[in-house]
Amino acid sequence: MIEFGHHIYRREGIIIPDFDFITTLLNIKSEDIEDLKVFTCKDSVAYHITLKGRMPDCPCCGGKMISNGYGRIKPISHPTLIDSASKIMYKPHRYLCKACRKTITQDNPFTFARFSSSYSLLNAIMNRLGNLNYTLDMISKELHISPTQINRYLDSYITIHRASLPECLGIDEIHNPEMSYKGSAYLCIMVDNEKRCINDVLGSRSKYYLDNYFYTYTKEEKDKVKYVSIDMWQSYRDLAYKHFRNCTVAVDPFHVIEHLCKDFRQVRINIMNQCVYNSNAYYLLKKWNWLLEKDIRKVDLDNEPEYNRRFKMKLNRKQILKMILDLSPVLNEAYYLKEKYRSFNKNMSYEEAVDNYDTLVKEFEDADIREYYEFVNILKNWKTEILNSFLRPYDERKLSNAFCENVNGKIASYLMISRGITNFERFRKRVLFALNPRIFYSLTNVLKSDKRTGKTRGQYRKVKE
Numbered sequence: 004m005i006e007f008g009h010h011i012y013r014r015e016g017i018i019i020p021d022f023d024f025i026t027t028l029l030n031i032k033s034e035d036i037e038d039l040k041v042f043t044c045k046d047s048v049a050y051h052i053t054l055k056g057r058m059p060d061c062p063c064c065g066g067k068m069i070s071n072g073y074g075r076i077k078p079i080s081h082p083t084l085i086d087s088a089s090k091i092m093y094k095p096h097r098y099l100c101k102a103c104r105k106t107i108t109q110d111n112p113f114t115f116a117r118f119s120s121s122y123s124l125l126n127a128i129m130n131r132l133g134n135l136n137y138t139l140d141m142i143s144k145e146l147h148i149s150p151t152q153i154n155r156y157l158d159s160y161i162t163i164h165r166a167s168l169p170e171c172l173g174i175d176e177i178h179n180p181e182m183s184y185k186g187s188a189y190l191c192i193m194v195d196n197e198k199r200c201i202n203d204v205l206g207s208r209s210k211y212y213l214d215n216y217f218y219t220y221t222k223e224e225k226d227k228v229k230y231v232s233i234d235m236w237q238s239y240r241d242l243a244y245k246h247f248r249n250c251t252v253a254v255d256p257f258h259v260i261e262h263l264c265k266d267f268r269q270v271r272i273n274i275m276n277q278c279v280y281n282s283n284a285y286y287l288l289k290k291w292n293w294l295l296e297k298d299i300r301k302v303d304l305d306n307e308p309e310y311n312r313r314f315k316m317k318l319n320r321k322q323i324l325k326m327i328l329d330l331s332p333v334l335n336e337a338y339y340l341k342e343k344y345r346s347f348n349k350n351m352s353y354e355e356a357v358d359n360y361d362t363l364v365k366e367f368e369d370a371d372i373r374e375y376y377e378f379v380n381i382l383k384n385w386k387t388e389i390l391n392s393f394l395r396p397y398d399e400r401k402l403s404n405a406f407c408e409n410v411n412g413k414i415a416s417y418l419m420i421s422r423g424i425t426n427f428e429r430f431r432k433r434v435l436f437a438l439n440p441r442i443f444y445s446l447t448n449v450l451k452s453d454k455r456t457g458k459t460r461g462q463y464r465k466v467k468e
Contacts (some may be wrong), residue, residue, distance in 0.1 A: 004065055025050070028083045029091065030123060031112065038094075040099045047088045050081070056096040056109060066102035073097060074108045080148060081113065081121040088147040091121065115448035120148065120156075122446065128156055129444045135417040135437045154429060158453040160444040161432045168220060169195035171230040172247075174239050175255075175407040176208040177414055182427040183207055192414070194407045196232060197397050201410050201438040204431045210238040217246040230396060234403050235385060236256045252409065253391035255404035256348050262294060262378055263344055269374045270337040274330070286313055287327045294324055295334075299342050300349075336370050353393040358389060410438060428453045 013219045025041065026033050029050060038053040058068055079091040095109040113121045120128075127146055132153070173196045176189040182205035183190055185210075191205040191213065204409040205216060217225065228247040233239035234255050243252045275288035288295075294302065299371045304324065308317035328335040347356070347363055367375055382389065392402050414434055424430050436442050 007468060013125055029113070046091070049090050049092050051076075051092045051094070053094045053098075054109065056098075059098060059107070060104060061100035061105055062107065063105045064100065064103045066100050068098040068100050068107070069371070069428075071097040071099035071106055075110065078119065079121050080119055080124050081109075082127075082145075082147050083123060092202040102423055104181065119287040120152070124148070125156065125160075125446050129160060129446075132161075132433055132444075133437050136420070138421050139239050149181050154454075155450050155452055157429060159450045160446055161436050161442070162445070163432055163435055163442065165219075168194075168228050169197060169202055169234070170227060171196040171402075172202070172228050172241075172250075173407040174230045175404050175411060177411050178442060179363055181423065181425050182430055184209075184212055185266060187212070192407060192411060194410055196230070196402075196406055199406055200440060201435060208236070208374065208428055210240070210242065213238065213242050214245075217242060220246075224226070230394075230402055232392075232402050232407070233388075234404060235381065240363070240388065245439065247337055251391050251394065251402075252388050253394065253402035254385050255408075256389070256392045257403060257405065257408070259385075259389060259392075260345065260348060260382065263341055264383060266374045266378050267337055267341045268292075268296060269335060273374070276332050278330075283313070284330050287323070287330065291323055291369065294320060295327060295338060298345055300345075332408075333372060337372050337375070340367055340370060340375070341370075351393060353390070353395075356390055360386065362379055413438065424456060426453065 024038065026036070029052070031052075031054070031165070035054050036052065036057045040051040042049040042051065053073075056070060058070070060066070061068055074095045076263050077093045077095065080089070080387040081091045082089045085089045091113055093111060093113060095111065097108055098107055099106050101380050114125075124146060125355055128142060128148070131142045131145075139153050142148075142153055143150045147368075175192050178188060178193055179190050180186070180188045187207035187209055189208045190206040193202040194200065195202045205212065207213075215333075226249050228250045230232065230253065231239075231243040231247060231250050232253045232255055233243065240252060243250060271288055271292060275285060278285040278288065284319060302320060304321035308322075309321040310316070311318050311323075328338060343366070344363065347359065351359065359376070360382075364379065364386075367379045394402050395410060396402070417434070434443065
């Protein structure tokens with residue numbers, strides 16, 4: 004047992020007042036303390052505290068109250084020190100009304116009535132829930148509280164209201180069969196591309212589900228949406244034109260480039276498979292595939308030549324690239340078109356893109372490369388939406404789903420480290436709380452649970468062995 008008085012001790016050159024240090028941990032004033040003792044045992048600390056009594060008026064009749072001993076000691080979790088399960092053992096005064104004989108207990112300044120977690124602990128839990136790098140198990144071990152109780156605080160203190168539609172809406176999806184609606188394999192993520200925050204998380208990306216969701220908004224609310232950025236999912240385009248009559252729909256340019264690179268990779272693989280195994284051509288297409296597929300603007304072709312054991316000579320990347328492209332005129336043409344579209348996507352303004360788009364599509368058609376047939380159809384079928392992605396309505400940024408992909412990456416990391424989440428409501432609450440700065444928590448003395456109600460177990464007969 005350690006009894007604290009008004010003295011100090013020195014540690015590593017720093018003077019720390021014992022009494023003030025403890026009062027700071029407990030968030031109370033020294034003049035309010037009647038008695039304070041601290042007990043330590045291995046990795047736990049117990050603060051036995053009694054506060055000074057102040058005779059209140061009777062809440063029933065307003066009469067004078069007198070002291071009537073002490074109430075039961077109330078243990079309150081308060082882990083303010085690292086690696087220690089700290090508890091406040093609060094001993095409250097009891098008061099008796101002379102007139103009506105009503106008895107009351109001294110107010111508890113550390114937490115709500117009938118709660119075993121202090122205000123400080125509740126705030127610490129909610130702050131960690133706002134960081135998706137923390138799993139429930141990590142919070143539980145750090146703050147010495149069960150995951151079940153953490154879930155109850157999450158269910159009770161975060162309220163998600165109906166989200167308003169942003170001016171620039173981004174729509175994307177993330178694969179998660181466990182939480183998606185009625186067996187759908189994907190959740191739908193919506194973001195505000197202008198304010199750079201997540202807007203909502205929906206249980207499915209299906210056309211039927213999203214159609215019903217958008218019908219919950221009035222025509223006036225939907226008319227405020229000016230831009231919608233999507234990937235090349237037909238349902239998104241149909242719903243955008245159906246519900247947002249005043250909007251400009253743009254396809255994320257990353258998905259277009261990704262499709263082009265996938266088709267070019269198939270060109271390389273098909274040519275490589277026609278080469279003799281372990282020949283020079285096979286070696287170049289296999290070993291140096293990254294030089295073909297990477298954006299040429301991000302590769303230093305004029306590097307210092309390095310010795311190549313295969314060819315027994317020094318070569319730089321420009322020479323190796325020329326050797327690869329000389330292997331096949333089809334590969335050379337496919338590579339030229341890929342890099343031309345990348346340059347077109349990167350450098351063109353909206354007006355320049357409109358003027359040069361048809362010429363570029365004609366070049367892809369005239370090349371007659373079988374692996375590019377699907378990409379040519381994409382360029383034709385999604386022409387309007389691809390050209391709209393060259394618009395720059397906010398901070399000179401192209402219309403894209405870049406921020407949505409960033410949010411998806413954070414959610415995917417959270418799902419991975421959590422090793423499986425099945426309760427969609429809790430998942431949605433935590434993701435929106437963590438990634439939307441406009442959503443806050445509010446501590447109250449009312450707790451609820453969003454635990455899913457499972458199927459009731461039927462009757463059974465216990466068999467004795």
